[in-house]
Structures are given as structure tokens and as C-alpha cells.
Amino acid sequence: MxxxxxxxxxxxxxxxxxxxxxxxxxxxxxxxxxxxxxxxxxxxxGPLTGSRLALVPSTLTTWAEWTTQHPDTVALDAPGRRLAVGLEMMAIVVDLGTEVVSYDVTVLRDAGVVDDVVAGIEIAVVVDPDDPNRWAVYSRRVGDAVVDLERAADGLVDRRTGTVFDPLRGIARSGLMAGRVLDRLPAFTMFPKDFERLFPDGRSWPEG
Amino acid sequence: MGADRKITFVLGLVAVAAVGVAIAAGRAGGPSGSAPRIAGGGVSATVDPGAVYDPIRAGETLPAGYRPLLGRDQIPPVYDPMFVSAADAGWDPETLVIGVAGEREAKAYPVGFLDRREMVIDSLDGAPILVSW
Known part of the structure; x- marks a missing residue:
């Protein structure tokens, strides 16, 4: 985190x-x-009891994927090696203060995208079906409009306007909203079992 | 222990510590070897944990479920991180990383390393951040 x-x-x-x-x-x-x-x-x-530090959006992914998305990245001067833990074993967690929701990466991988409302904010959680290490969480509010995204061959399509968004960059490539960008929301990954322990009042997707 | 011997003992400790730091610094080059290193946004001076207020020692009631295991900084955070370019990192492409990106910079921290050190004090676009695992 x-x-x-x-x-x-x-x-x-x-x-x-x-x-x-x-x-x-x-x-x-x-x-x-x-x-x-x-x-x-x-x-x-201690004296600061009750104070809270803000979460910064971060991504848990492979070095190969991170450098593709951020070619100018710097790397902590430390050894990097392959780990046995794959992201498909983990859950994507969205914590928006009054509500926290965990999304099953394996199920999401099949769906490609899930539209949800967390703490009153319309959001979309996106996972690349070809590589679960590639994922993003967006606000679905674009100006005064709210988009309803579904997976299509060429990206994420807004059901109302037909706008096509790049799934991992959030940029509208074509359609009514071309050029607009979905805002990324803070999210992190953890093991589903840890989520149940850490957030007993949290919601899990899919339910049940 | 007499005052002289005490000083000798302390100097000895300092010498041992200095050698340790030198070895650690040599190792910290890791896979990058002599690659140019870029300073992160940490802090160079830290404080002695024992000199800072401790809510437990002061008798504060901690919330249920709080479980003390180790002392403060017994697992030492990286307070003053250094970085190398992506090309100089030499990491396995499948290395799992935590990545953060701002307007001006992007940074990656390998999870395998964070497993051992747990915390990195850093900054992103000049804003102070804490990376933890």
C-alpha cells in the first residue's frame, strides 16, 4: 500500500x-x-489518535508490465526477483472511506469489467482477461455524465453513448466522449482471507 | 568499566558499525553495480525510537486486537531510498512490484525486497509518501 x-x-x-x-x-x-x-x-x-493518512493510488503488477506503462520509471536500488505469488490469487480492494469492497480477480478476469457503486461513487474495476496483473479502478463520472462500461473487442464501451475507452489507460479513443479520461481511484490488492479479517464489515464481489 | 576503557569500547563499536555500513553500502549496489544512483525522497537523519513518546509505556489503552511482537524499527524501514533507471535495475520481468506514478515521476518497489524491509520512506512529485507491505 x-x-x-x-x-x-x-x-x-x-x-x-x-x-x-x-x-x-x-x-x-x-x-x-x-x-x-x-x-x-x-x-x-498517541497524540494523533483519529488522524488518517490518505491512500495514494498504486499498482501491484509485474516489472515487465510496469515498464511498458511507465517507460521512464525508476527502480528502487534493490534486488528484484520472480515471486511465486500471482495476482490471480488476490483480490482488488477499493476503500472509499465509508465503504470498502473486495473484487475477486479470477471472476473479474472473465468479466473484464464490473460496474459498481462504492460509498455513493460510481466506479468500474477493470482486469485484462489476458493478464490479471493488468488492472485499474476508475470513477465512472465523466463531467456531469456517468458511464456504464461493458467489455467489447476494442475496449470498454459506454452503453449509452457508445464511447470506447482504453481499458488500462482510461482514455476515450472514439465516440461522443473521445479524448476524455476516466479518473483513477485508489485501490490495492490483498489476499481474500486477509480482507475478511481486516475488513469484517467490508463487502465482497461477487456476493456469496 | 573505567572511563578510558569505556571510550575504547565505544570507539570499537563505532568501528565495527562503520565496517558494517561500508559492507552494506557495497551490497546495496545490488544488481545495478556501479550504475548511477538517484536519490529518493526519504530522510537522512532518523531519531532514536527510545527518545520518542511511547503510548504503551505511557499507559494508554490500545484497541482490542493490538498485538506487540517486536520493538520499534527492529525491522528497519528504508528511510533514505536510492533508485536506478529501469534499464539499470536488471530485474526479472516477472518480478512483482508496487508501482506509483505521479505527474512527473513513476517509481517501482520490488515486493520480494519489501517482504524483508516492509517500509520505504519516499516522495512522489515532491509529496511525501510511505510505501508499505
Missing amino acids: VHRRELDGEALVLGNQGALYLNAMTWWDHATGSIWSQPTGEAIA
Whole structure:
């Protein structure tokens, strides 16, 4: 996960608290010593209790895919090697504050896209059927309109206007909204079992 | 221990630490070897965890489910990350990475490395970020 480590314009330096909460890691901040929870981004003890760090959109994918999408990327100066964990075993999690939803990557891979409403915001979760490491979460609001996306041979098609969007870049390639771009929303991946533990009140897609 | 011996002991510790840092720095070059390294957006100076307020020591009640396992920074975060170009990284194409992209820059962190260090203090487009796994 990636968080903005900033509160009221002041940068925070965080360290590893060495404790688990919600079965996930906790941090301490160097300025106040408050203890923070990773999955909620919220301080659970100390002077900053109740403060929350914003989530930054990030992508869990392969190095090959990341460099294709971002040729100018830099790489952390550290060893990189193949891991046994594939994304198809994980869930894509969308946390919009008042509601958190987990999407099954295997089911999504067959569907290509799911239109949903999370915390009152119309969203679309997209997975490339050919490679589940390629995925994105978008707001379906484009100006005053809301698009309803479905998978087609040439991309994602808005059922109302026929606009065709690039599935992974969110850019409208043709149709009424050509040139418009879908806004990306913060999302992350985790194992489905972890999701059930960390977000007992969360919703899972598909249901049941 | 007399004051002189204490100082010698401390100097010895510093020397051992310096050698350790030098070895670690050599290793940190990793696959990139002598590739040009780009400074990230971390911090060079950190604080002693013992000198900072500790809610548990102060007797605060932690929420249910809080389980202490290790001390602060016993798994040391990367406070001052360095980067190399994509070409210099030399990673396996199937390496799983966490990627973040801003308006001006994109950065990738290998999950296998994050498994061991868990946290990277960095910045993106000048805004402070924390990458955690």
C-alpha cells in the first residue's frame, strides 16, 4: 500500500512499530510517537489518535508490465526477483472511506469489467482477461455524465453513448466522449482471507 | 568499566558499525553495480525510537486486537531510498512490484525486497509518501 505521509501540510516520518493490529502492520511516527494502523491509515494511540493518512493510488503488477506503462520509471536500488505469488490469487480492494469492497480477480478476469457503486461513487474495476496483473479502478463520472462500461473487442464501451475507452489507460479513443479520461481511484490488492479479517464489515464481489 | 576503557569500547563499536555500513553500502549496489544512483525522497537523519513518546509505556489503552511482537524499527524501514533507471535495475520481468506514478515521476518497489524491509520512506512529485507491505 502507498500512503501520503502528510498531515495538515506537515510531512511525517514513520517507522515500524513491530506490532500487529487488524492482523496487519503498525507504524510509529517520529514526531509524536503515535501508533498507526496500515490498512486503515489511522492513528490508534498517541497524540494523533483519529488522524488518517490518505491512500495514494498504486499498482501491484509485474516489472515487465510496469515498464511498458511507465517507460521512464525508476527502480528502487534493490534486488528484484520472480515471486511465486500471482495476482490471480488476490483480490482488488477499493476503500472509499465509508465503504470498502473486495473484487475477486479470477471472476473479474472473465468479466473484464464490473460496474459498481462504492460509498455513493460510481466506479468500474477493470482486469485484462489476458493478464490479471493488468488492472485499474476508475470513477465512472465523466463531467456531469456517468458511464456504464461493458467489455467489447476494442475496449470498454459506454452503453449509452457508445464511447470506447482504453481499458488500462482510461482514455476515450472514439465516440461522443473521445479524448476524455476516466479518473483513477485508489485501490490495492490483498489476499481474500486477509480482507475478511481486516475488513469484517467490508463487502465482497461477487456476493456469496 | 573505567572511563578510558569505556571510550575504547565505544570507539570499537563505532568501528565495527562503520565496517558494517561500508559492507552494506557495497551490497546495496545490488544488481545495478556501479550504475548511477538517484536519490529518493526519504530522510537522512532518523531519531532514536527510545527518545520518542511511547503510548504503551505511557499507559494508554490500545484497541482490542493490538498485538506487540517486536520493538520499534527492529525491522528497519528504508528511510533514505536510492533508485536506478529501469534499464539499470536488471530485474526479472516477472518480478512483482508496487508501482506509483505521479505527474512527473513513476517509481517501482520490488515486493520480494519489501517482504524483508516492509517500509520505504519516499516522495512522489515532491509529496511525501510511505510505501508499505
